[in-house]
Amino acid sequence: MLRKLTTTLLVAAFLTGLLGVPAFAAAPKTYQVTGPVLELTNDMIVVQKGKDRWEIARDAATKVTGDLKVGAKVTIEYRMIAASIEVKPEKGAAKAAGKKKPGA
Secondary structure: OHHHHHHHHHHHHHHHHHHHHHHHHHOOOEEEEEEEEEEEOOOEEEEEEOOEEEEEEOOOOOOOOOOOOOOOEEEEEEEOOOOOOOOOOOHHHHHHHHOOOOOO
8 A cells, every 4th residue: 555655656746747847948048138228118118238229028917126217227137039930931942833844
């Protein structure tokens, strides 16, 4: 009885560990940008980094600590997320599609 319980616990622990790995591995890398806030809306924040102007989207789930306002120096942690993806045809496939057999 004890052996069966131990085996069941080991299997449960193994499966729990296995299920946790894909979630951890799938998380995209985070990046940071620091600078003064130039503009601020409910949907975005604009920060000056050197000579560059960075526009970063934000929403109600964005965690803000401190008094966020124009002119405040902030550090933003963000992830790059694809908005859309367009798959281009392969070079060989595009040429083959353009050539038709005579009489076709």
